[in-house]
């Protein structure tokens with residue numbers, strides 16, 4: 507039987523991002539370096555929503571928009587390298603679980619090399 511795998515939700519989002527990009531002929535600007543810079547700029551814009559405010563004073567509508575911009579760039583960068591987003595995030599969680607064992611890290615803000 508030759509069954510076609512259904513795209514994951516993230517794969518569908520990446521397809522939508524690439525459609526948006528390609529309709530505007532922007533792929534020529536979206537090399538890995540520029541997308542990585544864009545990711546950092548958008549993360550900065552996300553941070554800006556909190557600047558000079560208590561966390562609860564930040565505008566959730568603006569946070570939502572900047573977070574979407576962060577995901578846009580992050581998903582494009584993952585796609586550029588052929589990374590499956592779910593796999594790389596779960597792989598990193600596994601690595602972090604080894605670096606931060608619950609028995610040592612629970613309730614602690616220390617970095618793994620200080621536990």
Ligand SMILES: [Mg+2]
Nearest residue numbers: 548551572575
């Ligand atoms: Mg933005």
